[in-house]
Amino acid sequence: MKPELRDVAAPGPAALSPSSPLLTRVRAVMDTLDLDCRCRGKLDAALERFEALENRRQLRGLILDARHQAERIGALLELVGELDTVSTDEADLSVFKEIALLFEDIRAAAMRGAEDMVRAAGLDPCGGQAA
Numbered sequence: 001m002k003p004e005l006r007d008v009a010a011p012g013p014a015a016l017s018p019s020s021p022l023l024t025r026v027r028a029v030m031d032t033l034d035l036d037c038r039c040r041g042k043l044d045a046a047l048e049r050f051e052a053l054e055n056r057r058q059l060r061g062l063i064l065d066a067r068h069q070a071e072r073i074g075a076l077l078e079l080v081g082e083l084d085t086v087s088t089d090e091a092d093l094s095v096f097k098e099i100a101l102l103f104e105d106i107r108a109a110a111m112r113g114a115e116d117m118v119r120a121a122g123l124d125p126c127g128g129q130a131a
């Protein structure tokens with residue numbers, strides 16, 4: 001009765017988001033370069049485009065994972081439907097544990113989907129942090 005659902009690893013933390021240590025270090029190194037005004041402007045524009053592209057990539061991944069979690073919850077709900085066939089004189093008591101595990105899986109998928117959406121709300125697809 002336990003579902004055979006594939007668990008996909010959640011996207012890692014926003015590795016290159018504008019507030020990430022890596023991007024901060026890249027900007028710090030670039031600030032030490034003695035670039036003329038025209039070159040500095042191009043570099044800043046390129047970094048801003050990179051931030052926007054990275055945020056969109058992360059947002060896309062979070063949305064896809066949240067959709068996967070919703071599909072997973074739907075499949076688990078179908079399996080929990082077996083609860084309708086359980087009666088008070090159930091001979092096989094392991095069915096209660098199996099159904100409890102299904103509810104736990106639903107909770108875990110819902111929490112992961114919610115976390116995805118909270119993280120997505122903090123991303124600005126135009127380049128900066130929205131939150």
